[in-house]
Amino acid sequence: MINYAIVGCGHIAKKHAEAIKKAEDSKLLAVCDTDPDRMTYFKEEYGADTYTDLDKMLKVEDIQVLNICTPSGVHAPLAVKAAKAKKHLVVEKPIALKIEDADAIIEACKDNGVKLAVVHPNRFRPVMMELRKLMDDGLLGKLSHANVAVRWNRNQEYYDQASWRGTKEFDGGVLMNQAIHNLDLMLWFMGEVEEVFSMDATRLRKIEAEDVSTGVVRFTNGALGVVEAATTIYPKNLEETISIFGENGTIKIGGVTATKIEHMNIEGLSEEIVNDLKAKIDENPMGKPGHQWIIEDMTVSITEDKEPIVTGEDGKRALQLVLSFYESAEKNQPVEIGK
Structure with missing residues (x-):
């Protein structure tokens, strides 16, 4: 014990x-x-x-x-x-x-x-573990790009629950608090990032940090990525998605909390196999917590x-990506990771 x-x-x-x-x-x-x-x-x-x-x-x-x-x-x-x-x-x-x-x-x-x-x-959601198996088997071939979107609502009452929420010193904004999970997934699936360019804003919430952020990334393998994150979606959470595009396949994971396969077309995988995989995931989309x-x-x-x-180094990589987005948005220029 x-x-x-x-x-x-x-x-x-x-x-x-x-x-x-x-x-x-x-x-x-x-x-x-x-x-x-x-x-x-x-x-x-x-x-x-x-x-x-x-x-x-x-x-x-x-x-x-x-x-x-x-x-x-x-x-x-x-x-x-x-x-x-x-x-x-x-x-x-x-x-x-x-x-x-x-x-x-x-x-x-x-x-x-x-x-x-x-x-x-989020790595342990059934759909994410199945996607990781497909990625490990190389079924998508050479990767083209990825797209991550967190379109959620966190109203002012959410931030007003505690004085530290939404502050740069203790909490951060949508990237650091909500979308960091999705950035971790993107790194897990696509590999290391070498360069980012980002813009962010505080549009609707009365907080110090950002409530909306957009950015692009270049991975060390040459693939590209697009990130959109917001807590400004009206009137409630809309969707959380991650899409990956390769020479031999396209996959989109979606839903309000990215728990289901919305699209899957992979060379060599029959429609029957894909439908069986979807049904397996839909039986228990959240799986073990x-x-x-x-x-x-x-x-x-x-x-x-x-x-x-999930190691300390994994946590550091996700943090580094968020901070690089912040640096790029502040400087209004591309930022190379680790330089």
């Missing part, structure tokens, strides 16, 4: 707690928050011990993993402290808001011999001493 603890008892922490409860060989032992009232639910629902002092909780030897569910801007100091206390880490996306903070987390985990997983759960996948994978990573599926 691997024992988990959570720091930061806001909305996303409930997903972590339920994932820990459902995951095999995992138990939620404790939670920590500066506000005692926010911890009541976790004590009553899961029997978790409660702490307002993180240092005190980290001294509990039975706790092996710390799940960091605080606002993004404070991930780094908490993660580094936990790593030094020899706790493995599950860090909510984004891993951090600055590259130097991501590096600090990764290095602290390496130096202290602890595992690090970043929560990019992504957070549960992350927890179970961390438990196995500890017991079998292996790297988690």
Whole structure:
């Protein structure tokens, strides 16, 4: 049995707690928050011990993993402290808001011999895992380009729930908060990015960060990509899509939350095979919750001493892409990744 603890008892922490409860060989032992009232639910629902002092909780030897569910801007100091206390880490996306903070987390985990997983759960949707198999088998051939769109609604009430939402210091905008999942998927399917050009704006929401962003990317393999992300869609979430185009195939994954095959035409795959695959996915489009996948994978990573599926470096790559979009939009010019 691997024992988990959570720091930061806001909305996303409930997903972590339920994932820990459902995951095999995992138990939620404790939670920590500066506000005692926010911890009541976790004590009553899961029997978790409660702490307002993180240092005190980290001294509990039975706790092996710390799940960091605080606002993004404070991930780094908490993660580094936990790593030094020899706790493995599950860090909510984004891993951090600055590259130097991501590096600090990764290095602290390496130096202290602890595992690090970043929560990019969309990889574990059934449709995404099936698409990855097709990509790994090379069925699309040479890749031409990809298109990612997040057309969602986050109204002003959403941002007004907490003072940190929509700020550049603690949260970021639509790219950092919502579309980073889709950027992670794009990197997972298409490979590394070498150059980006982006424009963004804050059009409708009263926030510091962007509520709409558009951009293009050039991958190191020569393929191109287009990214559109917005929380300004009226009156509710419209769609989340990822489309990939290759010399031997075209695939579009869509729906409100990108859980189904909207189009698939691949050389050598019959209509019957494609329809069977669609039906298989439609039976259970969400599959096992992504957070549960992350927890179970961390438990196995500890017991079998292996790297988690979604590593700290994966989290850093997605962060780097977002920051490169921001830099390009600010400078109004193309930006080369890592230069």
